Amino acid sequence: MLTPRQRVYTALHHSEPDRVPLALGGGSYGVVDELYLKLVELLKFPEPAKPFRSGHTITYMDDRLFEALGIDFRYCWPALLPNSPIRPGEDEQTFYDSYGQIWMRAKPYYYTGRGILADSNDVTDIERLVDWPDLTDSHWMVGVAERAKFLRQQTDYFVVMRMVASHGPFQTACDLRGTENFLMDMAINPVFAEVLLDQVTSIQEGLIRLAMEAAGKDFDMIELPGDDYAGNQRPLMSLAMFRRFIKPCLARLIQVVRKYNPDIQIMLHSDGAIDRLIPDMIELGVDVIHPLEPLPAMNLAMIKKEYGEQVTFLGGIDISHALQGSEENVTQEVKTRLQELAEGGGYILAPSNHLQADIPPQNVLRLFQTAQELGRYPISFAES
16 A cells, blocks of 8 residues: 555656545635534544634634545645735725735635725836735745644655645736736736746746745645636637747746746646646746646546646546535545546546535535545446
């Protein structure tokens, strides 16, 4: 029987380990607080873990839960994210992040309000109106080195550095400008779009550099800030626009990581129907793609067949339907994803996004119990 770290690396090298590795707790595949607290009760933990941050819908990182579920990953996390709601606004439902961007709360969720740059199309406003975070402040990575050292030296888990920002260059630009505005900028005001992306990417380069300086030698994988480039049917932009505007930003982030640790695994989260973008992600040097969302427009079996030897897929598990259904639905979901994605390694089973409050806690247990039982190689079970 392999250790968790050995199990994950075997899958990453596109070979079949003893069983499919399991992941939960990352920057785009965690457990929202309401569901977490139900799991604490179901598993009869004495009390919840101490919150690791505030201003988010996911504020608990509980190694006891990961142990109970058979999770192979363990995580390090920044002390602060630049787009975290940290400063109170005009009322108790309003907050501001480190950019000065307004966020609104509709319990239990937070969402960006009107962008700082919503009414601007002059590049001088980018510097003038946005409070660009101070990366010389020592608080960003407090605790990262200690956590990483502990996980590396005293456990045999696969060590992951969570996202240094919840949103990547594209989504942060959309937060600050408004999504429709920024998509139009790429089409008719490209200089503005490029300057804004450059500024955002510089901040994220700096945060990744701080994380890698703190503990890059101890990380097995680092998650790039999550960036959603597609809707449920197709990408939000043309391939030409992706290559002109977004791909260079990702290349810069990856270059910073590789400078400090050439062998580290790099994960990129991007929701939606991203199949047309996968070759470019592979070309950039992305090792792991999350979530490979199970959408009607995405043929997961074909994607695995075409790209499964070049990149590892993490995710695949439907949170919107299967996990909200019966335990039998959950079991069938696990079977389906194993059939589509597990052959030959290169697959880590995980939710396709954060596990939400409307998922029954017993379904979470069923998900990972079933994955451990049915995910043993060689995988063989009767189709239902």
